[in-house]
Amino acid sequence: MSVSCDCDGVCGVGCLCILSNGAVCDDRGCLESFDRAVLYECNSQCTCSRTCPNRTVQNGSNAPLQVYRAGAKGLALRTLSHLPAGKFICEYFGQVVRKKEALIREGLQNTNWIFVLREHISARNEVLCTYIDASQSFTLAKYMNHSCDANCAVFPVRVETIVPRLAIFALRDIDAEEELTLDYSGGGGGGGGGEIQSATYHQSRITCLCKSDKCKGYLPHDPKLF
Ligand SMILES: [Zn+2]
Ligand SMILES: [Zn+2]
Ligand SMILES: [Zn+2]
Incomplete structure (x- = not known):
């Protein structure tokens, strides 16, 4: 369900979006739950700040990613630093x-x-x-x-x-240099x-x-x- 909130700053307890749909990510940019069927982030009608954790996906990723050659597989993607589960x-x-x-x-x-x-x-x-x-x-x-x-x-x-x-x-913790x-x-x-x-x-x-x-x-x- 698409709703909007009138939060100041970042969304948290009492946010209408989070109350209705659950939070997508926590404040580390990690998925709150792996088994929620439908995920809604805050939208343009919401008054929260651009840095609200419930805007993680729309704000883009800061994971250090690199395309590299992985032998017989051809090109592949890896992370240059450790990523926690849910990132x-x-x-x-x-x-x-x-x-x-x-x-x-x-x-x-x-x-x-x-x-x-x-x-x-x-x-x-x-x-x-x-x-x-x-x-x-x-x-x-x-x-x-x-x-x-x-x-x-x-x-x-x-x-x-x-x-x-x-x-x-990320479904689990991923080491630096590990293929994604x-x-x-x-x-x-x-x-x-x-x-x-x-x-x-x-x-x-x-x-x-x-x-x-x-x-x-x-x-x-x-x-x-x-
Ligand atoms: Zn928000
Ligand atoms: Zn909110
Ligand atoms: Zn909202």
Whole structure:
């Protein structure tokens, strides 16, 4: 539910936004809860300051991120300093497109940058799909590789609009220099559960290079994604 508050300074106890929807992040910029289905930040109608912790995602991340070459995996993303569990890492920016357009673009792109977010709207018992194409965007998130034991996940956060922002948070403490990964099958991502379609998911059986103990051997493969 999109509400607004009339707080002075930073929001806290008594804030109408937080009372209605819960806080998205605490004052360290870390996710308050990993299993809340819908996350709303303060919006332009709110009178709180720009530094309100309930504006963490809209204010952008300060995590020190770096794109680097990770051997056979190609490009990858890592953090240069320790990140605590729940830390907001970055946003998967892109152009929101309709399903029909997403299908066309998917066919044209060599590497598929279209993120499909599926949200289960329990009140209406339906699945809301949002398609976000990052091919033309400079988002660092698109360099995150798949891992079967990912240390990050995507959580849909709404600020002003029905269309959510794809906010990526740390699922656990992450060491400096550690690679940041997502589970492309959508695992770990709170109530939403997003799925980045890998470039090659149409071809069956792509070897997974995550090297985690939980590696399933292959990248997620779901021919019914769209
Ligand atoms: Zn606020
Ligand atoms: Zn407030
Ligand atoms: Zn507010």
